[in-house]
Amino acid sequence: MPSYLGVDLFFSKIAIFGDPMKSANGAMNFFRLALLLGVVQVIFGLLIKLFDNLKRKNYPVALLDTLPWIVIVTSLITILLSSETAVSMQIVDSPIFPAGISKILVWLIIPAAIIIVLFSARTQKSWGFRIFMGVLNLTIVNGITSFMGDLLSYIRLMALGLVTSGIGVAINSIAFNLGSIPVIGIIILIVVLIFGHVFNMGINILGGFVHTLRLQYVEFFSKFYEGGGRPFEELKENHNYINLVD
């Protein structure tokens, strides 16, 4: 039975994914949701890069660096979700497409992979080194492994939710154990519940903030954002020997 703050009341109707602490199914729903958010955001980041570069008429980056990756990532995820492996890993209940779809999608992946091998290191002069860097780009350097890492990184959302609900359940059980003390028990119960849950929310709001921030900066921005530039310095007189304090 899903619950809120570990108590089955009104909020249990909202908790549609089930309780991650009590049922393995609830935890797996949480897991799937976190991964799904990751897939959506990573592909969204790639699409931003694609359209940004198309708009700037920067066609080599758009068509040789970005579009093949969108094709590869979406195709690989579709193949994975259509396979029995995904079912045994409990990512999906049943394959979303017939297994035959991998035979079609592989003809999208191969040309995209060839484009990346041939053109991703196009600034290199010598062809041997260019192909070598292309293969590295396809696999290790910003390649398939790094996309996999980026997507799996979103599972941290599940872990953070798990920590929050775990500490919540722990606080409840401590509080209700202490509450069985006669007379003063009820006071201890209320104090422990209020301070415990406020503390839990505080520490985990911080955790949720820091980790989603990291997901934005590391996993999402790295797909399209190019830093650089320098901070704006307003026009003002710069004195060497006097310092005006307001």
Added chain:
Amino acid sequence: MSDQALGIAFTILGAAIAAGLAGIGSAIGIGYPARAAAGVIAEDPSKFGSLFLLVVLPGTQGFYGFVAAFLIIGKISQVINLTQGIQFLFAGLPVAFTGLISAIHQGKVSAAGVGLVAKRPKEVIKGVILAAMVETYAVLGLLISFFLINAVKLG
């Protein structure tokens, strides 16, 4: 000692190691940025707010260990043989060790972040992100511990 009693003892050892080692890590990890922050606050007390963020960051590993230990404790009553006890002990190890080591190193990164805030107060978020990079592996350790604890067959 009976098989069940030994199993329960090992289960308790698993919970104790998970909470204990991760907690030690967090305690050491908070120590570094807290000492550095005290020095910065001595110069500029108004920076306390942004420094507090960096100081409490290495504290989360202790909670990861706590949650893993709590999950193991919830299963103690169902342990009936030695094998299950040892399985719970091993299931607690990922969060224990990743928590211990990552909290200490996150503390060092946070302490460097405190130095960053002292010089450039507006860049506090970048210091926080650098510290969060270290924490990733403690989160992964907790996840694996969680899945391992759930994977132990009881009864």
